[in-house]
Amino acid sequence: MIRKVGLALCLALSVGTVSAQWVDLFNGKDLKGWTQLGGKATYEVIDNEIVGAAVPDTPNSFLTTKKKYGDFILELEVFINSGLNSGIQIRSNTDKDYRDGVVHGYQVEIDPSSRGWSGGIYDEQRRGWIYPLSRNYKAASALNKAGWNKIHIEAIGSEINTWVNGVQCARLVDDMTAEGFIGLQVHSIWEDHLKGAQIKWRNIKILTSGFENEEWDRAPAVPELSYLKNQLTDWEQRNGFRLLWDGTTNAGWRGAKLDEFPVSGWNMADGVLTVQKTDGGESTGPGDIVTINKFANFELELEFKITEGANSGIKYYVDPSLNKGAGSAIGCEFQILDDEKHPDAKKGVNGNRTVGSLYDLITADNLSVKDRGKQFKGIGQWNKARIVAKDGKVEHWLNNEKVVTYDRHSQLFKALVAYSKYAKWENFGQWPEGCILLQDHGDEVSYRSIKIRELN
Template sequence: MKRNFVFVMISTIGLALSSCATKNATVADPNAPAYELLDLPKVSIKDFKKNSAGAYVIFDGSSLNGWRGYNKSHVPSKWSIDNGTLKFSKSPAGIQNAEGGDIIFAHDFKNFELEFEWRISQAGNSGVFFLAKEVKGQPIYISSPEYQLLDNVSHPDAKQGVDGNRKSASLYDMIPAKPQNSFPAGEWNRAKIVVNKGKVTHYQNDEKVVEYEFWTPEWTQLLQSSKFSKEKWPLAFELLNSVGGKTKSGVIGFQDHGDDIWLKNVTVKVL
């Protein structure tokens, strides 16, 4: 019989990151796949300023304080500040063998409103993750739902999936964003994700486009009908079915999908 366990990794991280206590990972199903959670240091959200709406500003256009790579102690070199934006560059100028990877804000959020603006390169693909855990040797999306960021016109993913459920603002591969109101590649879009006691709402350009609820039979069925089903990807099914783990919380992250993307005005209001 396999049991899940926690691997505790203690490291010193710049950007004023503070260490957090070890957490035990347990899974109700004794036959579930084994995995390791990395308990990397986190920041205190109280160290960040609030805007006039009472939301914490986690990216202000001038500092990467609080950010690091997923499962890493530093910011990968393909991520940088570019004219006040947080940018992922496919081929950053002047950097040989640049390091990629997803980027996270190193704080566990539970109930919150995440807002940001984004624009993507032509035929670009990216995404935003939330309630994610840092799982050793696994991608961030193994434990996190994904709000899709996409050029719906030129990227082939827009025509894949079911009923447009891989288009911009969709719950990736599960629920299509309707109405589909994204702006073209190169133009700024506004995104908002609300997570409150398991109920999740996606907004795109100020319109509600997706709703769902974690930890319900309907959520399990959504997973089972997707690429994250128990048969196709047992570990992803296990982690996503209990998204957020025992604490029902996790980190927020942005995806390196290999395409240029710009983000700005990233705020989180704690509910």
């Protein structure tokens, strides 16, 4: 990565001063321009540094700027060697009408744990992780746990990019919040040994205009994650993605057992595709819908939202001609389910019918972070599903954390099929290509931002 700054600016940064365009957010002497929100952790100025210390039995604490910022480049240094989790709030807010005024918004993670997600983006008190480093493993070692760390954050338009010690960590596109304060977090604690644990910040400065010569080069290998609704970013288009549903019409889709799109039962409104509730049966209402085109090697991504007790699924390598009778069309299935309320979660073997699972074959589990459960964001919330299939190797991702991996041409896969409900379908899951399917299982389930790219 090449930083686009001149020699003079580099020298200025090394002695803690800034160019005319940059503004210091911390004067090195006191907390003028800052205010504390949330919990009761302590913040004080010692030796030109802001020092935060953890206090038991109090919520997350935030030292926040009194001023709000929209587009900016933020730089600061962070020291953390205690194991205390922290983060840098950007474009964050409080609103008495939202959860009693809790601090909420984008947080650039400072994570000294073995997980190593520093520089990832967490949506505090809203959507949780929106750019976990499970999508950018190489950045997980960027944080120096025994010294000072340079953090560089660019929030310009709907793009948020982060770097830790010169390593790009997150590349996010999201338009939920355009403006808010900046905050320094001291996380709540539960362990006695973290009482009084400290985190330090210094050299905090911001640029709010004239970005052209100050933006850092993007690392080509870092994937961009977008939460724009039914839109493709420039990065996605350059990398071969296209919308599989255009957000308004049924172009490219038909009923799995029809020559045309179902005349009713699938509703399109406000950029959301919804299968309406009927009797809870498998394909007994409007029926499944499938893509007109077939796909072999691909990366599919979409968002789904389920209602309480709902069941649905995303199928791939589907052959609609196999089952013209009752029930759903046949193909491999990324299960969509309310694990708490739908009885199917307790059927099958060891949970292989729960959300994110390869239905009736392989149970979804968090393969990205050891000892962390799969990350389902809840009923009535938008969740991301991602399926990557290439040369027989298949992955299921739920909210950007891997939950299933398998080889559909392996002996193990064939053995699993032999003892499943799919045993009667010859060569199930091994067809060279097939349609993508969204399932009607009689419950209301919504989809949006359905995109795909074909892989070589």
